Amino acid sequence: MNWPSHGSNPRYLFEALGLKLPKEYADFSANINPLGPPPSLKEKWLDFYQEIQVYPDPFASGLKERIANNEQIPVESILIGNGGAELIALATRMFSGKKVVIIQPAFAEYEKNCRVNHCEIVYHQLHGPGFELDLADLQLSLIGADALFICNPNNPTGIQYPASTVLSIIEECEQQNCSVILDEAFYDFLVDYHSFLPYIKQYSNLIIIRSMTKMFAIPGIRLGYLVAEPSVIQHLSELQPHWSTNTIALLAGELCLQEESFLEESQDYIFRERKRLFHFFQGKNFVVTPSDVNFYLLQDPYLTDQFELFEFLLHNGLIPRHTFNFPGLEGSWLRFAIKRRGENDQLMEVLAKWRQHHRSSS
Numbered sequence: 001m002n003w004p005s006h007g008s009n010p011r012y013l014f015e016a017l018g019l020k021l022p023k024e025y026a027d028f029s030a031n032i033n034p035l036g037p038p039p040s041l042k043e044k045w046l047d048f049y050q051e052i053q054v055y056p057d058p059f060a061s062g063l064k065e066r067i068a069n070n071e072q073i074p075v076e077s078i079l080i081g082n083g084g085a086e087l088i089a090l091a092t093r094m095f096s097g098k099k100v101v102i103i104q105p106a107f108a109e110y111e112k113n114c115r116v117n118h119c120e121i122v123y124h125q126l127h128g129p130g131f132e133l134d135l136a137d138l139q140l141s142l143i144g145a146d147a148l149f150i151c152n153p154n155n156p157t158g159i160q161y162p163a164s165t166v167l168s169i170i171e172e173c174e175q176q177n178c179s180v181i182l183d184e185a186f187y188d189f190l191v192d193y194h195s196f197l198p199y200i201k202q203y204s205n206l207i208i209i210r211s212m213t214k215m216f217a218i219p220g221i222r223l224g225y226l227v228a229e230p231s232v233i234q235h236l237s238e239l240q241p242h243w244s245t246n247t248i249a250l251l252a253g254e255l256c257l258q259e260e261s262f263l264e265e266s267q268d269y270i271f272r273e274r275k276r277l278f279h280f281f282q283g284k285n286f287v288v289t290p291s292d293v294n295f296y297l298l299q300d301p302y303l304t305d306q307f308e309l310f311e312f313l314l315h316n317g318l319i320p321r322h323t324f325n326f327p328g329l330e331g332s333w334l335r336f337a338i339k340r341r342g343e344n345d346q347l348m349e350v351l352a353k354w355r356q357h358h359r360s361s362s
Helices: 010-017 039-049 061-071 083-093 108-116 135-142 163-175 197-201 230-239 247-256 260-283 307-315 341-356
Strands: 078-081 099-104 120-125 147-151 179-183 206-211 224-227 295-299 334-337
Touching: 039 247, 061 078, 061 224, 061 247, 078 083, 078 230, 083 108, 083 179, 083 206, 083 224, 083 230, 099 108, 099 135, 108 120, 120 135, 135 163, 147 163, 163 179, 197 206, 260 295, 260 341, 307 334, 307 341
Parallel strands: 099 120, 099 147, 147 179, 179 206
Antiparallel strands: 078 224, 206 224, 295 334
């Protein structure tokens, strides 16, 4: 089956399965902030409208300065992009024809762009339910590698790797003349995240990608940024199309980066709802990954694969993210975003109904 390669846009999933999309459904496949965009974006929207007659700032100076001030890094180390996907594509072009290691399971765009650029791809496969990352295991995969893709916190598992482990990997890669592309798309959902941005001054092999569409729930705008040493930024900017990021995205980004209370409210909400959901899953004998963010993997341990549960959820108007195109998972898990409380309640009700009709340990 030709499965859709991303979450969201559920009509493509239903078309692939030969099903009719219901009028009412809850989409758990898109892992963005369930609280929606910050209210200030709506308040300023008419002001943004006044700017659409003006060409975007090709250097994104205002947004870069805001990021530089917030993160205490040089402006010259920042590249603004049309979402994380564009920045991944640009970074991958640097390693065209080279050997690239991808820590799996991982966001499908890494491999997709590596294949477009004729890279030699090596999987370093982690295994559930804990998906632990160990440097000693990784070292063999790194032999002769030119670049490593690592997503932290990981998509699709939601697991945050220990900061000491990630730092050890960066150091090992530097010794082996291997670049590290560290995707931090979901870092701002973590209350206690150890930022690696300061390390770009110390490690010339480090490239960090951050998305702004997830936390601030603006995937329709497309916005992200990449941080690396200035020579890397200069090289990548030469590969980037002119006016890559539109005016509204740049203005929205500046506004979002001032939303500290919104950030704290979102982190607190996600923490409380995740705790509530995981308590339910444990009581109903479902297995979940030890996620620290706004999504997680779930499986019914009594199934060899999760397709039957997947179909059951779809027929009940709930749309999880399939994992058939995640190497090492191949449908053995389902990914769910944490949604609004009412939708989370609906998920628990449907899973309770599933459990009533299927084997349980009781």
